[in-house]
Amino acid sequence: MKVVLRNPRREIELAGPMSVVALLNKLELKREAVLVIQDGTIVPGDATLADSDVVEVRPVISGGAV
Amino acid sequence: MKCRVCRGPAVIDVRRQNANYCVEHFLRMCRDQVNKAIEQFAMLNPQDRALVAVSGGKDSLAVWDLLSEAGYEADGLYVGLGIGDYSDASRGCARRFADQRGLELIEVDLLEDFGFDLPSGARAARRVPCSACGLTKRHLFDKAAVQGGYDVVVTGHNLDDEAAVLFGNALRWHTDYLARQLPVLPERDGFPKKVKPLVRLGERETAAYCVLRGIDYIVQECPLAAGNRHLGYKEALNEIEATSPGTKFDFYFGFLARAAALFRPIAEADHQNLAGCLGCGAPTTAELCAFCRLTERATRAGRGAGAGAEVDGAAVLSAHRGPVADGA
Numbered sequence: 390m391k392v393v394l395r396n397p398r399r400e401i402e403l404a405g406p407m408s409v410v411a412l413l414n415k416l417e418l419k420r421e422a423v424l425v426i427q428d429g430t431i432v433p434g435d436a437t438l439a440d441s442d443v444v445e446v447r448p449v450i451s452g453g454a455v
Numbered sequence: 456m457k458c459r460v461c462r463g464p465a466v467i468d469v470r471r472q473n474a475n476y477c478v479e480h481f482l483r484m485c486r487d488q489v490n491k492a493i494e495q496f497a498m499l500n501p502q503d504r505a506l507v508a509v510s511g512g513k514d515s516l517a518v519w520d521l522l523s524e525a526g527y528e529a530d531g532l533y534v535g536l537g538i539g540d541y542s543d544a545s546r547g548c549a550r551r552f553a554d555q556r557g558l559e560l561i562e563v564d565l566l567e568d569f570g571f572d573l574p575s576g577a578r579a580a581r582r583v584p585c586s587a588c589g590l591t592k593r594h595l596f597d598k599a600a601v602q603g604g605y606d607v608v609v610t611g612h613n614l615d616d617e618a619a620v621l622f623g624n625a626l627r628w629h630t631d632y633l634a635r636q637l638p639v640l641p642e643r644d645g646f647p648k649k650v651k652p653l654v655r656l657g658e659r660e661t662a663a664y665c666v667l668r669g670i671d672y673i674v675q676e677c678p679l680a681a682g683n684r685h686l687g688y689k690e691a692l693n694e695i696e697a698t699s700p701g702t703k704f705d706f707y708f709g710f711l712a713r714a715a716a717l718f719r720p721i722a723e724a725d726h727q728n729l730a731g732c733l734g735c736g737a738p739t740t741a742e743l744c745a746f747c748r749l750t751e752r753a754t755r756a757g758r759g760a761g762a763g764a765e766v767d768g769a770a771v772l773s774a775h776r777g778p779v780a781d782g783a
Contacts, residue, residue: 396676424662431466433467433468433475447674448676451512451514451616451658
Protein backbone atom coordinates (compact mmCIF):
# COMPACT_ATOMS: atom_id res chain seq x y z
CA MET A 390 0.00 0.00 0.00
CA LYS A 391 1.01 3.61 -0.50
CA VAL A 392 1.19 5.68 2.69
CA VAL A 393 1.37 9.48 2.43
CA LEU A 394 3.05 11.17 5.40
CA ARG A 395 3.05 14.90 6.12
CA ASN A 396 5.37 17.61 7.39
CA PRO A 397 7.22 17.19 5.16
CA ARG A 398 5.01 15.44 2.62
CA ARG A 399 6.47 12.12 1.49
CA GLU A 400 5.32 8.65 0.46
CA ILE A 401 6.33 5.19 1.52
CA GLU A 402 5.30 1.73 0.30
CA LEU A 403 4.30 -1.00 2.74
CA ALA A 404 3.02 -4.51 2.10
CA GLY A 405 -0.65 -5.20 2.89
CA PRO A 406 -3.01 -6.33 4.15
CA MET A 407 -2.48 -4.61 7.46
CA SER A 408 -4.78 -3.16 10.12
CA VAL A 409 -4.72 0.57 10.81
CA VAL A 410 -3.49 -0.12 14.34
CA ALA A 411 -0.66 -2.28 12.96
CA LEU A 412 0.24 0.45 10.46
CA LEU A 413 0.50 3.07 13.19
CA ASN A 414 2.51 0.71 15.39
CA LYS A 415 4.87 0.06 12.50
CA LEU A 416 5.29 3.81 12.01
CA GLU A 417 5.66 4.24 15.80
CA LEU A 418 2.81 6.75 15.90
CA LYS A 419 0.19 7.29 18.62
CA ARG A 420 -3.41 6.99 17.49
CA GLU A 421 -4.33 10.12 19.45
CA ALA A 422 -1.85 12.15 17.42
CA VAL A 423 -2.96 11.25 13.88
CA LEU A 424 -5.87 10.53 11.56
CA VAL A 425 -5.70 7.91 8.82
CA ILE A 426 -7.55 9.27 5.79
CA GLN A 427 -8.68 7.53 2.61
CA ASP A 428 -10.87 9.02 -0.12
CA GLY A 429 -11.86 12.01 1.99
CA THR A 430 -13.00 10.09 5.04
CA ILE A 431 -11.43 8.66 8.17
CA VAL A 432 -10.38 5.04 8.35
CA PRO A 433 -11.26 3.51 11.76
CA GLY A 434 -8.60 1.81 13.86
CA ASP A 435 -9.98 -1.69 13.35
CA ALA A 436 -10.12 -1.45 9.54
CA THR A 437 -7.82 -3.57 7.38
CA LEU A 438 -5.90 -1.83 4.62
CA ALA A 439 -5.35 -3.75 1.39
CA ASP A 440 -2.09 -3.93 -0.51
CA SER A 441 -3.54 -1.68 -3.23
CA ASP A 442 -4.83 1.03 -0.87
CA VAL A 443 -3.56 4.61 -0.74
CA VAL A 444 -3.91 6.30 2.66
CA GLU A 445 -2.75 9.53 4.23
CA VAL A 446 -1.49 9.61 7.82
CA ARG A 447 -2.16 13.18 8.95
CA PRO A 448 -0.82 14.69 12.18
CA VAL A 449 -3.39 16.52 14.29
CA ILE A 450 -1.16 18.18 16.86
CA SER A 451 -0.71 21.81 15.86
CA GLY A 452 2.94 22.29 15.03
CA GLY A 453 3.46 18.54 15.06
CA ALA A 454 5.04 16.43 12.38
CA VAL A 455 4.74 12.84 11.17
CA MET B 456 -16.21 -0.36 15.64
CA LYS B 457 -19.87 0.60 16.00
CA CYS B 458 -21.38 4.03 16.50
CA ARG B 459 -22.55 4.53 20.09
CA VAL B 460 -25.69 6.27 18.82
CA CYS B 461 -26.94 4.23 15.84
CA ARG B 462 -24.79 1.04 16.03
CA GLY B 463 -23.80 1.60 12.37
CA PRO B 464 -20.16 1.44 11.22
CA ALA B 465 -18.03 3.97 13.14
CA VAL B 466 -15.21 6.00 11.60
CA ILE B 467 -13.64 7.47 14.73
CA ASP B 468 -13.15 6.71 18.39
CA VAL B 469 -13.19 9.35 21.12
CA ARG B 470 -11.43 7.59 23.96
CA ARG B 471 -12.16 10.07 26.75
CA GLN B 472 -15.87 9.50 26.07
CA ASN B 473 -15.30 5.74 25.65
CA ALA B 474 -17.30 6.10 22.44
CA ASN B 475 -17.11 5.51 18.70
CA TYR B 476 -19.09 7.52 16.13
CA CYS B 477 -20.26 7.26 12.52
CA VAL B 478 -19.85 10.38 10.37
CA GLU B 479 -23.31 11.78 11.06
CA HIS B 480 -23.21 11.31 14.80
CA PHE B 481 -19.60 12.45 15.14
CA LEU B 482 -20.50 15.76 13.47
CA ARG B 483 -23.55 16.03 15.72
CA MET B 484 -21.40 15.36 18.78
CA CYS B 485 -19.05 18.20 17.74
CA ARG B 486 -21.98 20.59 17.32
CA ASP B 487 -23.44 19.52 20.66
CA GLN B 488 -20.14 20.07 22.47
CA VAL B 489 -19.75 23.55 20.99
CA ASN B 490 -23.34 24.46 21.87
CA LYS B 491 -22.76 23.15 25.38
CA ALA B 492 -19.62 25.28 25.78
CA ILE B 493 -21.43 28.36 24.47
CA GLU B 494 -24.27 27.85 26.95
CA GLN B 495 -22.11 26.71 29.88
CA PHE B 496 -19.92 29.81 29.75
CA ALA B 497 -22.41 32.31 28.25
CA MET B 498 -20.13 32.86 25.27
CA LEU B 499 -22.51 34.15 22.63
CA ASN B 500 -25.97 35.60 22.23
CA PRO B 501 -27.89 34.81 19.04
CA GLN B 502 -27.78 38.45 17.92
CA ASP B 503 -24.03 38.91 18.53
CA ARG B 504 -21.70 39.98 15.70
CA ALA B 505 -18.68 37.72 16.04
CA LEU B 506 -15.19 38.19 14.62
CA VAL B 507 -13.44 34.84 14.17
CA ALA B 508 -9.64 34.81 14.33
CA VAL B 509 -8.79 32.77 11.24
CA SER B 510 -5.38 31.24 10.57
CA GLY B 511 -6.37 28.79 7.82
CA GLY B 512 -5.72 25.89 10.22
CA LYS B 513 -8.15 23.21 11.34
CA ASP B 514 -9.33 24.84 14.56
CA SER B 515 -10.14 28.30 13.27
CA LEU B 516 -11.90 26.99 10.17
CA ALA B 517 -13.79 24.40 12.23
CA VAL B 518 -15.08 27.00 14.71
CA TRP B 519 -16.00 29.40 11.89
CA ASP B 520 -17.89 26.59 10.15
CA LEU B 521 -19.66 25.50 13.35
CA LEU B 522 -20.76 29.04 14.26
CA SER B 523 -21.88 29.88 10.72
CA GLU B 524 -23.84 26.63 10.46
CA ALA B 525 -25.46 27.39 13.81
CA GLY B 526 -26.72 30.72 12.43
CA TYR B 527 -24.36 33.15 14.13
CA GLU B 528 -23.24 36.24 12.22
CA ALA B 529 -19.53 35.52 12.06
CA ASP B 530 -16.93 37.32 9.94
CA GLY B 531 -13.32 36.15 9.74
CA LEU B 532 -10.10 38.07 10.27
CA TYR B 533 -6.88 36.74 8.76
CA VAL B 534 -3.51 38.24 9.66
CA GLY B 535 -0.78 37.75 7.04
CA LEU B 536 2.43 37.34 9.01
CA GLY B 537 4.86 37.06 6.11
CA ILE B 538 6.14 33.59 6.96
CA GLY B 539 7.02 32.69 3.36
CA ASP B 540 5.16 29.84 1.64
CA TYR B 541 3.40 28.95 4.88
CA SER B 542 1.59 32.29 5.00
CA ASP B 543 0.71 32.06 1.30
CA ALA B 544 -0.81 28.60 1.80
CA SER B 545 -2.68 29.48 4.99
CA ARG B 546 -4.12 32.64 3.39
CA GLY B 547 -5.29 30.50 0.47
CA CYS B 548 -7.13 28.11 2.78
CA ALA B 549 -8.83 30.99 4.60
CA ARG B 550 -9.89 32.69 1.34
CA ARG B 551 -11.22 29.49 -0.26
CA PHE B 552 -13.21 28.66 2.86
CA ALA B 553 -14.80 32.12 2.93
CA ASP B 554 -15.44 32.22 -0.82
CA GLN B 555 -17.10 28.80 -0.90
CA ARG B 556 -19.50 29.80 1.88
CA GLY B 557 -20.05 33.43 0.99
CA LEU B 558 -18.54 34.58 4.28
CA GLU B 559 -16.78 37.88 4.93
CA LEU B 560 -13.01 37.57 5.39
CA ILE B 561 -11.14 40.67 6.54
CA GLU B 562 -7.41 40.62 5.89
CA VAL B 563 -4.53 42.44 7.55
CA ASP B 564 -1.00 42.12 6.21
CA LEU B 565 1.79 42.80 8.67
CA LEU B 566 4.32 43.81 6.02
CA GLU B 567 1.96 45.98 3.95
CA ASP B 568 0.16 47.60 6.85
CA PHE B 569 2.91 47.88 9.45
CA GLY B 570 6.17 47.63 7.52
CA PHE B 571 7.64 44.38 8.82
CA ASP B 572 7.09 40.64 8.70
CA LEU B 573 6.96 38.35 11.70
CA PRO B 574 10.35 36.60 11.28
CA SER B 575 12.24 39.89 11.00
CA GLY B 576 10.14 41.50 13.72
CA ALA B 577 10.83 38.68 16.16
CA ARG B 578 14.55 38.89 15.40
CA ALA B 579 14.64 42.66 15.84
CA ALA B 580 12.75 42.48 19.13
CA ARG B 581 14.75 39.44 20.27
CA ARG B 582 11.53 37.58 20.94
CA VAL B 583 10.72 33.92 20.38
CA PRO B 584 8.72 33.86 17.11
CA CYS B 585 5.66 32.27 18.79
CA SER B 586 5.68 35.02 21.41
CA ALA B 587 5.88 37.79 18.79
CA CYS B 588 3.17 36.05 16.77
CA GLY B 589 0.84 35.72 19.74
CA LEU B 590 1.10 39.33 20.86
CA THR B 591 0.73 40.56 17.27
CA LYS B 592 -2.40 38.57 16.59
CA ARG B 593 -3.99 39.41 19.95
CA HIS B 594 -3.39 43.12 19.34
CA LEU B 595 -4.71 43.09 15.78
CA PHE B 596 -7.77 40.96 16.60
CA ASP B 597 -8.64 43.22 19.54
CA LYS B 598 -8.18 46.35 17.47
CA ALA B 599 -10.22 45.06 14.53
CA ALA B 600 -13.03 43.96 16.82
CA VAL B 601 -13.23 47.31 18.61
CA GLN B 602 -12.98 49.36 15.40
CA GLY B 603 -15.44 47.12 13.56
CA GLY B 604 -18.02 47.19 16.33
CA TYR B 605 -17.99 43.43 16.87
CA ASP B 606 -19.50 42.07 20.07
CA VAL B 607 -17.02 39.26 20.52
CA VAL B 608 -13.73 37.81 19.25
CA VAL B 609 -13.86 34.05 18.68
CA THR B 610 -10.68 31.96 18.71
CA GLY B 611 -10.19 28.31 17.81
CA HIS B 612 -8.40 27.25 21.01
CA ASN B 613 -9.31 23.62 21.68
CA LEU B 614 -9.08 21.39 24.73
CA ASP B 615 -5.51 20.31 23.90
CA ASP B 616 -4.40 23.94 23.56
CA GLU B 617 -5.96 24.94 26.85
CA ALA B 618 -4.67 21.93 28.75
CA ALA B 619 -1.15 22.45 27.40
CA VAL B 620 -1.12 26.16 28.27
CA LEU B 621 -2.49 25.40 31.73
CA PHE B 622 0.17 22.73 32.18
CA GLY B 623 2.95 25.15 31.20
CA ASN B 624 1.66 27.97 33.37
CA ALA B 625 1.20 25.68 36.37
CA LEU B 626 4.68 24.21 35.98
CA ARG B 627 6.16 27.67 36.39
CA TRP B 628 3.33 29.14 38.50
CA HIS B 629 2.70 32.01 36.14
CA THR B 630 -0.17 33.18 38.31
CA ASP B 631 -0.90 36.25 36.16
CA TYR B 632 -1.44 34.00 33.13
CA LEU B 633 -3.43 31.48 35.16
CA ALA B 634 -5.73 34.33 36.19
CA ARG B 635 -6.59 35.00 32.56
CA GLN B 636 -6.84 31.44 31.26
CA LEU B 637 -10.60 31.27 30.93
CA PRO B 638 -12.93 30.19 28.10
CA VAL B 639 -14.54 33.64 28.24
CA LEU B 640 -12.88 36.97 28.90
CA PRO B 641 -15.48 39.72 29.26
CA GLU B 642 -15.32 43.05 27.47
CA ARG B 643 -13.70 45.66 29.69
CA ASP B 644 -11.18 48.50 29.78
CA GLY B 645 -10.93 48.70 25.99
CA PHE B 646 -10.54 44.96 25.41
CA PRO B 647 -13.28 43.15 23.45
CA LYS B 648 -15.03 40.05 24.79
CA LYS B 649 -13.12 36.87 23.79
CA VAL B 650 -14.50 33.35 23.69
CA LYS B 651 -13.20 29.83 22.93
CA PRO B 652 -16.12 27.64 21.79
CA LEU B 653 -13.90 24.59 21.05
CA VAL B 654 -12.73 24.03 24.63
CA ARG B 655 -14.80 20.84 24.92
CA LEU B 656 -13.25 19.31 21.76
CA GLY B 657 -9.76 17.87 21.38
CA GLU B 658 -7.65 18.71 18.36
CA ARG B 659 -7.99 15.22 16.89
CA GLU B 660 -11.71 15.89 16.88
CA THR B 661 -11.39 19.31 15.24
CA ALA B 662 -9.13 17.80 12.57
CA ALA B 663 -11.63 14.95 12.03
CA TYR B 664 -14.47 17.47 11.86
CA CYS B 665 -12.67 19.31 9.03
CA VAL B 666 -11.92 16.09 7.13
CA LEU B 667 -15.50 14.88 7.37
CA ARG B 668 -16.91 18.30 6.45
CA GLY B 669 -14.57 18.56 3.46
CA ILE B 670 -12.80 21.63 4.87
CA ASP B 671 -9.44 22.22 3.19
CA TYR B 672 -7.19 23.47 5.98
CA ILE B 673 -3.45 23.98 6.11
CA VAL B 674 -1.81 20.76 7.33
CA GLN B 675 1.72 22.09 6.93
CA GLU B 676 3.19 23.10 10.24
CA CYS B 677 4.36 26.64 10.87
CA PRO B 678 8.13 26.53 10.22
CA LEU B 679 8.72 28.87 13.15
CA ALA B 680 6.78 26.74 15.65
CA ALA B 681 8.61 23.44 15.30
CA GLY B 682 10.09 22.28 18.59
CA ASN B 683 8.45 24.98 20.69
CA ARG B 684 7.70 24.49 24.37
CA HIS B 685 3.94 24.36 23.87
CA LEU B 686 4.29 21.36 21.56
CA GLY B 687 6.37 19.59 24.20
CA TYR B 688 3.62 20.12 26.76
CA LYS B 689 1.06 18.65 24.36
CA GLU B 690 3.22 15.59 23.81
CA ALA B 691 3.71 15.12 27.56
CA LEU B 692 -0.04 15.34 28.18
CA ASN B 693 -0.74 12.92 25.34
CA GLU B 694 1.60 10.39 26.98
CA ILE B 695 -0.57 10.58 30.10
CA GLU B 696 -3.81 10.61 28.11
CA ALA B 697 -2.79 7.41 26.29
CA THR B 698 -2.94 5.41 29.52
CA SER B 699 -5.57 7.52 31.27
CA PRO B 700 -8.17 8.83 28.78
CA GLY B 701 -9.96 11.94 29.99
CA THR B 702 -7.01 13.34 31.93
CA LYS B 703 -6.73 16.47 29.80
CA PHE B 704 -10.44 17.20 30.11
CA ASP B 705 -10.41 16.69 33.88
CA PHE B 706 -7.25 18.78 34.25
CA TYR B 707 -8.66 21.80 32.40
CA PHE B 708 -12.27 21.65 33.55
CA GLY B 709 -11.16 20.82 37.09
CA PHE B 710 -9.05 24.00 37.01
CA LEU B 711 -12.04 26.03 35.85
CA ALA B 712 -14.32 24.54 38.50
CA ARG B 713 -12.01 24.50 41.50
CA ALA B 714 -8.97 26.71 41.01
CA ALA B 715 -9.52 29.50 38.47
CA ALA B 716 -11.43 31.72 40.91
CA LEU B 717 -8.47 31.68 43.30
CA PHE B 718 -6.39 33.60 40.75
CA ARG B 719 -9.08 36.20 39.96
CA PRO B 720 -7.68 38.88 42.31
CA ILE B 721 -4.44 38.86 40.33
CA ALA B 722 -6.30 39.61 37.11
CA GLU B 723 -8.20 42.39 38.85
CA ALA B 724 -4.96 43.94 40.06
CA ASP B 725 -3.56 43.92 36.51
CA HIS B 726 -6.61 45.80 35.25
CA GLN B 727 -6.06 48.55 37.84
CA ASN B 728 -2.81 49.50 36.11
CA LEU B 729 -4.16 49.78 32.54
CA ALA B 730 -3.89 52.99 30.56
CA GLY B 731 -3.95 53.90 26.87
CA CYS B 732 -0.84 53.15 24.80
CA LEU B 733 0.87 56.37 23.71
CA GLY B 734 1.33 54.92 20.24
CA CYS B 735 -2.04 53.40 19.38
CA GLY B 736 -4.35 53.94 22.34
CA ALA B 737 -4.75 50.25 23.10
CA PRO B 738 -4.98 49.33 26.80
CA THR B 739 -1.59 48.52 28.28
CA THR B 740 0.28 48.62 31.57
CA ALA B 741 3.30 50.31 29.93
CA GLU B 742 3.69 53.60 28.06
CA LEU B 743 3.81 51.72 24.78
CA CYS B 744 1.90 48.48 24.26
CA ALA B 745 3.86 45.35 23.36
CA PHE B 746 2.79 45.55 19.72
CA CYS B 747 3.93 49.15 19.35
CA ARG B 748 7.27 48.26 20.93
CA LEU B 749 7.62 45.34 18.53
CA THR B 750 6.71 47.54 15.56
CA GLU B 751 9.11 50.25 16.63
CA ARG B 752 12.02 47.83 16.94
CA ALA B 753 11.16 45.93 13.77
CA THR B 754 10.75 48.98 11.56
CA ARG B 755 13.81 50.70 13.04
CA ALA B 756 15.88 47.59 12.31
CA GLY B 757 14.41 47.31 8.80
CA ARG B 758 15.01 50.95 7.90
CA GLY B 759 18.43 50.88 9.48
CA ALA B 760 19.41 47.89 7.39
CA GLY B 761 17.89 49.32 4.21
CA ALA B 762 18.83 52.98 4.39
CA GLY B 763 21.61 53.05 6.92
CA ALA B 764 19.86 55.86 8.75
CA GLU B 765 18.20 56.29 12.10
CA VAL B 766 14.44 56.46 12.17
CA ASP B 767 12.43 59.11 13.89
CA GLY B 768 10.41 57.48 16.67
CA ALA B 769 7.31 59.58 16.04
CA ALA B 770 7.27 58.58 12.38
CA VAL B 771 7.47 54.92 13.31
CA LEU B 772 4.53 55.24 15.67
CA SER B 773 2.37 57.10 13.16
CA ALA B 774 3.01 54.38 10.59
CA HIS B 775 0.67 52.00 12.37
CA ARG B 776 -2.05 54.36 13.46
CA GLY B 777 -4.15 53.76 10.35
CA PRO B 778 -7.08 51.39 10.09
CA VAL B 779 -6.36 47.72 10.71
CA ALA B 780 -8.17 46.59 7.61
CA ASP B 781 -10.90 47.58 5.22
CA GLY B 782 -14.18 47.23 6.94
CA ALA B 783 -12.60 46.75 10.35
